[in-house]
Amino acid sequence: MIISIVIPVYNEEKNLPLLTENIFPVMQNMGEEFEVIFVDDGSTDKSLAVMRDLRNTRSQIRIIRFERNCGQSAAFDCGFKAAKGDIIVTLDADLQNDPNDIPKMVEKLKTCDMAYGWRRKRQDPLLKLLSSKIANYIRNKLTGEDIKDTGCSLKAYKKECLNNLKLYNGMHRFLPTLVGLEGFKVAEVEVSHHSRKYGKSKYNVRKRLVWPFLDLLAVSWMKKRHLRYKWEEI
Ligand code: UDP
Ligand code: MG
Numbered sequence: 001m002i003i004s005i006v007i008p009v010y011n012e013e014k015n016l017p018l019l020t021e022n023i024f025p026v027m028q029n030m031g032e033e034f035e036v037i038f039v040d041d042g043s044t045d046k047s048l049a050v051m052r053d054l055r056n057t058r059s060q061i062r063i064i065r066f067e068r069n070c071g072q073s074a075a076f077d078c079g080f081k082a083a084k085g086d087i088i089v090t091l092d093a094d095l096q097n098d099p100n101d102i103p104k105m106v107e108k109l110k111t112c113d114m115a116y117g118w119r120r121k122r123q124d125p126l127l128k129l130l131s132s133k134i135a136n137y138i139r140n141k142l143t144g145e146d147i148k149d150t151g152c153s154l155k156a157y158k159k160e161c162l163n164n165l166k167l168y169n170g171m172h173r174f175l176p177t178l179v180g181l182e183g184f185k186v187a188e189v190e191v192s193h194h195s196r197k198y199g200k201s202k203y204n205v206r207k208r209l210v211w212p213f214l215d216l217l218a219v220s221w222m223k224k225r226h227l228r229y230k231w232e233e234i
Contacts, residue, residue, distance in 0.1 A: 001032050001033070001085075001086050001087065002032070002033045002034065002035065002084055002085040002086055002087075003027070003030070003032050003033070003034040003035075003085050003086075003087045003088075003089060003106065004034070004035050004037060004079075004083035004084060004085030004087070004088045004089070005023060005027070005034065005035070005036045005037065005088075005089050005090075005091065005102070006037050006039065006076060006079030006080065006083060006088055006089070006090045007019075007036065007037065007038050007039065007079075007090070007091060007092070007093050008039050008041055008072050008075035008076060008079070008090075008092070008093065008153075009038050009039060009040050009041060009043060009047050009051070009075075009093040010040075010041040010042065010043055010047075010069060010072075010075075010093075010202055011043045011044060011045045011047060011199060011200075011202075012043070012045075012047055012093040012094055012198075012199055013043075013045045013046040013047045013050050013199075014197075014198035014199060015093055015094050015095050015197075015198050015199060016038075016047060016050045016051060016054060016093060017050065017054065018095060019093055019095055019099070020036070020054045020058070020061070022095075022098075022099045022100075023036060023099040023102075024058065024060075026099045026100055026102055026103065027060075027099075027102070029103075030102070030103055030106070034060055034085070035060050035061075035062055035083070035084060035085065036058075036060055036061050036062070037062045037063075037064060037079050037082055037083060038051050038061065038062070038063050038064070038093070039064045039066070039075040039076075039078055039079045040063065040064065040065045040066060041066050041069050041070060041071065041072070041074070041075045042066045042067065042068040042069035042070065048063070048065065051063050062082070064078055064079065064082055066078070071169050071170070072153075072172045073167050073168065073169050073170055073171050073172040074167075074169070076090060076167070076172050076175075077167045080162045080165070083159070085159065086158070086159050087106055087109060087156060087157065087158060087159065088156070088157045088159060088162065089102055089105060089106065089154075089155070089156045089157075090153050090154070090155050090156075090157075091153050091154045092153040092154075094196050094198070094199060095194060095196070095197065095198075096123070096193055096194055096195070096196055097117070097152070097153055097154040097191065097193070098154075098191065098192040098193070098194065100192070101117065101154060101189075101191040101192060102154075102156075104189060104191075105117070105154065105155070105156035105189055105191075106156055108156065108187055108189050109156055109157075109158055111185075111187065112184075112185040112186060112187035113157070113158045113160070113161050113179070113184035113185045113186065114155065114156065114157045114158070114161050114175075114176065114179045114180075114184055114185070114186045114187070115155065115156045115186075115187050115188075115189050116147070116149070116150070116152065116154075116155045116175070116176045116186060116187075116188060116189070117149065117152035117153075117154035117155060117188075117189055117190075117191035118148045118149040118152065118188050118189065118190050118191065119149055119152050119191060119192075119193035120190050120191075120193075121192075121193060122149075122193050123193050123194055123195040124193075124195070127205065128201070128208070131205060131208055131209055132149075132151060132208070134209075135151075135208070135209060135212060135213075136148065136149065136150065136151075138213070138216065139174075139216055142216060142217075142220040143177055143216075143219065143220050143223055144223075145176075145177060145180075147176050147177070147188070148188060149188075150173055150174060150175070150176055150177070151173055152191065152193075153172075154191050155175065155176075157179070158184075160184075161179045161182070161184045162179075164182065165178060165179070165182070168215075168218075170211050170212060170215040171215065171219075173212055173215065174215065174216075174219045177219055177223065178219070178222075181222065181223060181226055
């Protein structure tokens with residue numbers, strides 16, 4: 001079995017060394033073959049040089065580079081397509097997700113097809129916590145689901161979940177819904193969360209609420225209008 005770790009990176013130069021130092025022992029302890037794919041989403045700081053440095057001494061690291069900033073959905077999509085793994089794990093580059101949670105995410109795939117993290121004790125500014133609470137509430141109301149935390153990047157997938165997934169900008173916020181819509185079993189795992197120490201969040205309130213709300217209308221439409229039929233040839 002190969003495990004691919006896919007990490008979107010946009011101006012995270014200070015976080016990348018520690019992130020790598022945290023991920024490697026966890027993956028080595030798991031005893032499975034693995035790769036770490038950094039998807040550089042058009043960083044303008046030294047992130048790319050730092051990644052190259054880290055790769056010099058670690059052959060498991062792969063680097064994909066976008067020519068400009070294209071957004072987190074594009075970065076995940078590209079990472080999914082490049083991944084060689086049977087299992088794909090995603091997490092943020094900013095050390096807010098904890099690599100120590102990777103084994104339990106992978107373990108969860110024994111009983112489901114996709115596992116998504118729930119940051120029960122989320123370490124973010126109050127405004128962000130509040131806006132996310134409201135967004136999660138409205139999303140669950142409109143989609144008729146009970147997904148506590150769709151925005152946590154720490155997720156694990158069996159490769160087949162991603163084969164036919166068509167992503168659009170902003171859709172990374174709805175991955176449990178989209179994967180579930182395709183008939184796969186999705187399940188929640190409680191994960192740790194840390195505050196951001198270096199660099200800045202890439203999303204302001206507008207980016208966190210306005211576009212995601214419009215995306216939500218699209219996703220709830222897709223959910224309602226999804227083709228559901230059972231057939232046989234007679
Ligand atoms: N990110 C990215 N492209 C973007 C915005 C963010 O690749 O256009 C990455 C970012 O570097 C980080 C992750 O996506 O690894 C989550 O971003 P951020 O921490 O800013 O989001 P927040 O935790 O504030 O929701
Ligand atoms: Mg973050």
